[in-house]
Amino acid sequence: MLSGFLRRGVQRARFTFTQQLGEDLLSGAAATLHTQIRMMDDIALDAAKKTAARTAVDQWVTEDTKILGIGSGSTVVYAVQRIAERVWKEGELTDLICVPSSYQARHLILDYNLNLGDLDRNPNIDVAIDGADEVDRHMVLIKGGGGCLLQEKVVASCAKHFIVVADYTKNSIRLGEQWCRGVPIEVAPMAYVPIKLHIEALFGGEASLRMAKVKAGPIVTDNGNFLLDWKFIANREYDWDEVNRAITLIPGVLETGLFVNMAHKCYYGMANGSVKVQNK
Numbered sequence: 001m002l003s004g005f006l007r008r009g010v011q012r013a014r015f016t017f018t019q020q021l022g023e024d025l026l027s028g029a030a031a032t033l034h035t036q037i038r039m040m041d042d043i044a045l046d047a048a049k050k051t052a053a054r055t056a057v058d059q060w061v062t063e064d065t066k067i068l069g070i071g072s073g074s075t076v077v078y079a080v081q082r083i084a085e086r087v088w089k090e091g092e093l094t095d096l097i098c099v100p101s102s103y104q105a106r107h108l109i110l111d112y113n114l115n116l117g118d119l120d121r122n123p124n125i126d127v128a129i130d131g132a133d134e135v136d137r138h139m140v141l142i143k144g145g146g147g148c149l150l151q152e153k154v155v156a157s158c159a160k161h162f163i164v165v166a167d168y169t170k171n172s173i174r175l176g177e178q179w180c181r182g183v184p185i186e187v188a189p190m191a192y193v194p195i196k197l198h199i200e201a202l203f204g205g206e207a208s209l210r211m212a213k214v215k216a217g218p219i220v221t222d223n224g225n226f227l228l229d230w231k232f233i234a235n236r237e238y239d240w241d242e243v244n245r246a247i248t249l250i251p252g253v254l255e256t257g258l259f260v261n262m263a264h265k266c267y268y269g270m271a272n273g274s275v276k277v278q279n280k
């Protein structure tokens with residue numbers, strides 16, 4: 001009787017062990033598969049960003065382009081690489097002056113040994129090229145996901161043509177369809193609480209202070225300010241021009257990441273390798 005009891009105990013233990021092993025193996029395999037799919041997605045997105053950026057540069061930056069505004073973010077890197085290729089390999093655009101819209105853009109220009117300009121000496125920009133976090137059907141943009149909206153808007157506003165480059169995930173019918181992190185708003189640090197409350201009272205949703213990931217405390221922008229990310233109410237029809245104007249008027253707001261009536265054309269790298277161009 002005792003030996004039967006022991007045998008059943010051993011069998012039960014063996015079954016539990018095998019089941020656990022199977023579950024561990026399965027969840028390990030699922031995690032590996034998940035990582036591989038994410039890596040493939042990242043590769044596809046990078047390829048799309050690159051195609052969009054190179055196409056836009058080749059169509060918009062010509063020998064007549066004297067002053068070029070350089071935006072920020074991961075897509076713009078490919079635009080700068082293409083410009084550098086044309087300057088250093090193809091011997092074109094040697095007099096082109098590049099005006100940065102962020103610390104990152106300034107360093108990209110320096111790293112690729114392009115001519116660095118500024119708005120003091122080059123206030124009239126021929127073309128500005130920049131990325132976007134989301135673009136709606138009216139070509140209203142959300143920008144500032146990387147924290148660089150203020151200088152970007154100034155540079156874009158000085159350009160005759162403002163060209164947006166992005167991958168296919170940025171192309172939406174309505175804002176908030178794909179970009180879920182809200183509208184970035186650059187604010188004076190001492191005013192972030194009243195501004196947050198003011199925005200929420202005016203337009204609903206929730207505005208939260210953007211916190212740093214590997215620094216204690218909030219993100220500090222290139223201009224020494226804080227960022228609020230305003231998660232507006234999904235599916236509500238906002239008049240983005242009105243929203244942008246109203247938020248900009250709140251004391252302490254430096255700039256919003258809503259770019260209304262600014263973009264001239266948007267170039268999207270598509271999943272199939274083609275480029276889609278959106279016009280106003």
Ligand SMILES: O=C[C@H](O)[C@H](O)[C@H](O)COP(=O)(O)O
Pocket residue numbers: 071072073074075076130131132133143144145146147148149152
């Ligand atoms: O603050 C960042 C800028 O507005 C970027 O242009 C925007 O976040 C898009 O960046 P990415 O090209 O990396 O998607």
